[in-house]
Amino acid sequence: MTQDELKKAAGWAALEYVESGTIVGVGTGSTANHFIDALASIKGRIEGTVASSVASADRLKAHGIPVLDLNSVDELSVYVDGADEITRHMHMIKGGGGALTREKIVAAVARKFVCVADETKLVDVLGAFPLPVEVIPMARSYVARELVKLGGEPVLREGFTTDNGNVILDVHGLRIMEPVKLEETLNMITGVVTNGIFACRAADLLLMGTKDGVKRLD
Ligand SMILES: O=C(CO)[C@H](O)[C@H](O)COP(=O)(O)O
Numbered sequence: 001m002t003q004d005e006l007k008k009a010a011g012w013a014a015l016e017y018v019e020s021g022t023i024v025g026v027g028t029g030s031t032a033n034h035f036i037d038a039l040a041s042i043k044g045r046i047e048g049t050v051a052s053s054v055a056s057a058d059r060l061k062a063h064g065i066p067v068l069d070l071n072s073v074d075e076l077s078v079y080v081d082g083a084d085e086i087t088r089h090m091h092m093i094k095g096g097g098g099a100l101t102r103e104k105i106v107a108a109v110a111r112k113f114v115c116v117a118d119e120t121k122l123v124d125v126l127g128a129f130p131l132p133v134e135v136i137p138m139a140r141s142y143v144a145r146e147l148v149k150l151g152g153e154p155v156l157r158e159g160f161t162t163d164n165g166n167v168i169l170d171v172h173g174l175r176i177m178e179p180v181k182l183e184e185t186l187n188m189i190t191g192v193v194t195n196g197i198f199a200c201r202a203a204d205l206l207l208m209g210t211k212d213g214v215k216r217l218d
Pocket residue numbers: 007027028029030031032081082083084093094095096097098099100103
């Protein structure tokens with residue numbers, strides 16, 4: 001099976017966690033796109049969705065699935081999204097697609113976070129994947145210097161602007177032994193909007209596409 005087939009299997013498996021008559025939080029990326037395609041097959045059973053990016057909102061709308069403003073929603077039954085890396089503790093690095101801030105916001109409102117990923121995303125220690133940090137543009141150089149002090153090697157994601165109008169610094173060279181602590185530390189740097197460590201609000205379960213079928217870890 002190809003990596004995309006494993007992503008597709010995980011994305012479709014998440015349908016099991018969609019409760020009828022509720023509003024569903026939807027992530028961003030190629031695995032989340034498979035979930036969106038799966039959601040289209042039961043769109044009459046849900047009240048609507050909240051999207052974590054313009055790209056996902058566009059895909060949902062193209063399927064005729066209602067997309068709601070998060071401010072008009074009290075609670076999401078579930079949030080389904082991919083990850084760039086995930087550990088057995090359900091800590092993740094996200095933001096490879098640059099949607100980390102909205103992903104973190106939508107995830108915060110959801111009762112359950114279902115991560116969908118292929119088996120290559122499961123790691124023992126986070127950090128081989130460069131950690132995305134969303135930064136207010138005028139703070140870019142200052143934040144980069146602070147990240148160097150913490151042992152990282154920040155690289156500006158060239159030619160990319162987030163849906164919020166900000167830039168991304170991808171931080172190489174980190175070996176993240178204490179994800180909760182580093183997530184909090186990075187968010188304290190003035191000018192950082194948020195960072196791609198999802199540990200304070202980890203996933204509740206992982207649906208992992210493997211060559212032997214979709215495995216559930218929680
Ligand atoms: O965090 C994300 C986007 O900001 C994605 O979930 C992450 O990059 C994984 O993407 P894919 O499913 O395409 O491998």
